[in-house]
Amino acid sequence: xxxxxxxxxxxxxxxxxxxxxxxxxxxxxxxxxxxxxxxxxxxxxxxxxxxxxxxxxxxxxxxxxxxxxxxxxxxxxxxxxxxxxxxxxxxxxxxxxxxxxxxxxxxxxx
Ligand SMILES: [Zn+2]
Numbered sequence: 001x002x003x004x005x006x007x008x009x010x011x012x013x014x015x016x017x018x019x020x021x022x023x024x025x026x027x028x029x030x031x032x033x034x035x036x037x038x039x040x041x042x043x044x045x046x047x048x049x050x051x052x053x054x055x056x057x058x059x060x061x062x063x064x065x066x067x068x069x070x071x072x073x074x075x076x077x078x079x080x081x082x083x084x085x086x087x088x089x090x091x092x093x094x095x096x097x098x099x100x101x102x103x104x105x106x107x108x109x110x
Pocket of ligand 1: 086087089104106107
């Protein structure tokens with residue numbers, strides 16, 4: 001294991017903060033859509049509903065990533081961080097730099 005766990009923690013913390021602040025912004029946007037609905041016509045109401053559905057999908061994928069991040073912190077504590085959970089090989093640092101919460105190597109991710 002030659003992964004720097006301090007760097008891993010930093011990356012995960014940073015990513016988590018990004019996700020949480022994005023989530024705050026989008027929940028404000030969702031509230032705004034709800035208010036606008038009362039004063040707009042049918043067509044833009046459908047637009048607004050579509051936007052809401054998209055925002056909800058984005059929110060779900062953000063929540064999923066937050067869960068992966070929490071799991072990654074648990075793997076750091078268990079001294080398993082950076083090991084592929086399928087084959088046990090070490091995940092290349094370049095991959096972890098892009099997404100610090102991945103739990104499989106590229107070969108197993110397919
Ligand atoms: Zn693997």
